Amino acid sequence: MFPFRDHNPSERTPYVTWGLILANIAIFAGYFSLFQDERALGAFFNTWGLVPAEASATTFVSSMFLHGGIMHLAGNMLFLWVFGDNMEDQMGHVGFLVFYLLGGLAAAAAQYGADPSSTIPMVGASGAIAGVMGGYLLMFPKARVDILLILIIIFRIIPVPAWIVLGAWFGLQLVQGSMTPTDMGGVAYWAHAGGFLAGLLMTIPLWQKRGGTAFWRRNDGHPPHPEASYRTVRTSIPGVRKR
Secondary structure, rough: OEEEOOOOOOOOOHHHHHHHHHHHHHHHHHHHHHHHHHHHHHHHHHHEEOHHHHHOHHHHHHHHOOOOOHHHHHOOOOOHHHHHHHHHHOOOHHHHHHHHHHHHHHHHHHHHOOOOOOOOOOOOHHHHHHHHHHHHHHHHHOEEEEEEEOOOOOOEEEEEEHHHHHHHHHHHHHHHHOOOOHHHHHOHHHHHHHOOOOHHHHHHHHHHHHHOOOHHHHHOOOOOOOOOOOOOOOOOOOOOOOO
16 A cells, blocks of 8 residues: 555646656666675665764765665655655745755654664665655645555555555554664664654744644645546456356
8 A cells, every 4th residue: 555646736846856856766777787786786885875883974965865776766756756746836946955855864863863883774765755744744634645555456546635644654664663673674764754753843834834723724634726636547348247
């Protein structure tokens, strides 16, 4: 189950969101050949990923533009595509870029704080994107988000309010983070949680500028403009009845 689009159209072209997606893809393509050499790839991640025991200002930034595989990259860019344009719409291009980078730094700091002596490199844009998601939750709690539900051979698209999707995601990070030892590697749950909280907190001034709870009441928690609608495509495949 994962979100793949929302019903919240942006009113300006999201150049920064597009630029971040292209930058992440281009950087990944630049070192993709290293995946054929595990030792070289490990050395690359140890140099440019965030290794808490050897952290530097450079790796706090560089780590958020690296990914551990195609699916890692694709998943992160999908989430940025879904939620980034609306936050850029609200914050402006420069404001959103600063917000995104600060969210990524806060996420890295959270993971560093969870285990400063760790020698496992952390890579990925998910901490910064978690910040975008935290801000989205505050601004548009009832915006409809379409999730793709996959149950073995059943595929269904279900529209769900953003507060359910994002709240459940954040709760999962807290649960998984508390259950997973930080020295095991894998998913950086505390980076996700830290980025999410940072993004939510950094969005409070904007939310208050829009009217705070009055902003919610005016739109009932929905976006302050008409929702996007998607046409359902009918299939020509006949149904089968069971007897």
